[in-house]
Amino acid sequence: MSLNFFLRVSVACLAAVIVNTVVAWYFIIAIIPIFILYLYIMRFFVATSRELQRLESISRSPVFAHFSESLGGLTTIRAFNVQETFAKNILAKIEKNNVAYLYLQTSNRWLGTRLDFIGSLIVLIAGVVSLGSAYAGELAPSLVGLSITYALSISNSLNWVIRQAADVEMQMNAIERTSHYTSIDSEPYEGNKEPSESWPDKGLITLDNVHARYAKGLDPVLHGVTVTLEPTQKIGICGRTGSGKSSLTLCLFRVIDMFKGKISIDGEDISKLSLTTLRKHLSIIPQDPVLFNGSIRFNLDPFVEQDDDDLWRSLEISQLKEVVSELEFGLDSPVTEGGENFSVGQRQLFCLARAFLRKSKILIMDEATASIDIETDDIVQSIVRTAFKDRTVITIAHRVSTILDSDKIITLDNGRMVEFDDPESLLEQEDSIFASLDNRSNSYQIGK
Numbered sequence: 001m002s003l004n005f006f007l008r009v010s011v012a013c014l015a016a017v018i019v020n021t022v023v024a025w026y027f028i029i030a031i032i033p034i035f036i037l038y039l040y041i042m043r044f045f046v047a048t049s050r051e052l053q054r055l056e057s058i059s060r061s062p063v064f065a066h067f068s069e070s071l072g073g074l075t076t077i078r079a080f081n082v083q084e085t086f087a088k089n090i091l092a093k094i095e096k097n098n099v100a101y102l103y104l105q106t107s108n109r110w111l112g113t114r115l116d117f118i119g120s121l122i123v124l125i126a127g128v129v130s131l132g133s134a135y136a137g138e139l140a141p142s143l144v145g146l147s148i149t150y151a152l153s154i155s156n157s158l159n160w161v162i163r164q165a166a167d168v169e170m171q172m173n174a175i176e177r178t179s180h181y182t183s184i185d186s187e188p189y190e191g192n193k194e195p196s197e198s199w200p201d202k203g204l205i206t207l208d209n210v211h212a213r214y215a216k217g218l219d220p221v222l223h224g225v226t227v228t229l230e231p232t233q234k235i236g237i238c239g240r241t242g243s244g245k246s247s248l249t250l251c252l253f254r255v256i257d258m259f260k261g262k263i264s265i266d267g268e269d270i271s272k273l274s275l276t277t278l279r280k281h282l283s284i285i286p287q288d289p290v291l292f293n294g295s296i297r298f299n300l301d302p303f304v305e306q307d308d309d310d311l312w313r314s315l316e317i318s319q320l321k322e323v324v325s326e327l328e329f330g331l332d333s334p335v336t337e338g339g340e341n342f343s344v345g346q347r348q349l350f351c352l353a354r355a356f357l358r359k360s361k362i363l364i365m366d367e368a369t370a371s372i373d374i375e376t377d378d379i380v381q382s383i384v385r386t387a388f389k390d391r392t393v394i395t396i397a398h399r400v401s402t403i404l405d406s407d408k409i410i411t412l413d414n415g416r417m418v419e420f421d422d423p424e425s426l427l428e429q430e431d432s433i434f435a436s437l438d439n440r441s442n443s444y445q446i447g448k
């Protein structure tokens with residue numbers, strides 16, 4: 001549509017110049033300096049407005065981000081009575097955006113006055129040239145009218161062309177951003193090996209001299225971790241803040257760059273598998289349990305692979321059967337965005353039910369019980385001990401009590417595995433880090 005219009009306007013513009021030149025040939029000589037001036041203004045305006053548009057876009061995003069974050073945290077904002085601070089913050093961001101917007105509009109006005117001036121100049125030239133010719137008797141009065149009418153249309157057309165050109169440049173900002181995102185390296189999804197259907201059927205995890213870092217150019221966060229986790233073992237990982245507990249689990253999912261060493265699960269080198277295969281076969285319960293907008297059924301079984309009996313069984317195991325059966329629509333009851341209509345503990349239990357349903361042989365719990373009460377923590381631990389007894393479970397602990405009954409404890413320090421033993425033996429060694437963390441357990445925290 002726009003291209004069609006653009007072509008029509010361009011042809012109309014050309015026709016107007018030809019008509020004026022035919023009416024009085026010196027019109028073309030007079031129009032050349034104006035055309036050069038026009039090009040100069042066009043280049044100046046397009047370059048400026050492009051940058052102003054970019055500033056406007058950049059300053060607009062924080063306004064939306066702040067607004068949606070404030071909406072999400074309304075209760076916290078009110079609880080701390082910091083409404084005024086948040087209002088001030090968003091007003092400052094809006095003001096910044098308004099400044100950019102104002103400059104953008106001002107530049108448009110700047111262009112408007114110059115284009116009007118150039119347009120009037122063209123009409124003036126056409127008028128003077130054709131009237132001069134008419135006085136000299138070379139031109140019929142009707143042709144004077146024709147010439148001025150066409151000159152008026154030139155100024156309108158030029159105005160339109162310059163604005164469209166500027167607009168295209170401005171909108172190209174979006175293309176520039178998109179092309180930036182398309183050129184970002186993505187994770188290597190493809191694998192060159194497909195494991196057997198039943199993989200992993202035991203849950204044996206072997207880490208051999210694992211070195212990992214968050215990105216090329218950053219310092220390594222794991223330095224040569226070597227350990228074998230036997231099938232069905234319950235392993236607790238502890239260590240001070242920043243010791244590399246989460247990084248170790250991220251390595252299992254190949255989220256971070258393992259630049260040296262090897263991790264095998266049931267004999268398969270995970271670096272050779274496709275990411276989809278690898279991640280499909282591991283389950284993780286993060287500290288912030290994730291539930292999606294939809295029904296309970298969708299949250300438990302997004303790929304519709306299980307029947308209702310299995311779903312109810314998983315809810316029974318995670319002690320949610322009663323809660324769900326009391327809801328009006330049972331399994332089809334709605335879950336709001338982020339699972340806000342359930343408590344954090346219940347969300348953890350839903351995640352546990354989901355992990356149980358997926359039947360993956362390996363479950364990773366990353367400080368999963370950090371933000372729930374001790375009672376729910378106990379429920380989670382007892383579910384792990386019973387329903388997950390035939391699976392390998394790695395628990396990053398927030399409370400010492402959480403991992404006290406693990407089969408083995410891994411203690412990390414500065415990205416190195418410094419202890420690997422059963423909890424009793426480690427507690428007996430008074431100089432062990434695990435024992436020192438246990439001594440601090442009055443605070444119920446490890447590494448915090």
Ligand SMILES: Nc1ncnc2c1ncn2[C@@H]1O[C@H](COP(=O)(O)OP(=O)(O)OP(=O)(O)O)[C@@H](O)[C@H]1O
Pocket residue numbers: 214218221239240241242243244245246247248447
């Ligand atoms: N996204 C990241 N980018 C770069 N470095 C990171 C990133 N996340 C963590 N690190 C670094 O990796 C190291 C290990 O962090 P990690 O989160 O694994 O520790 P942690 O033991 O899980 O700590 P916490 O108990 O606080 O969760 C730290 O030095 C940290 O600074």
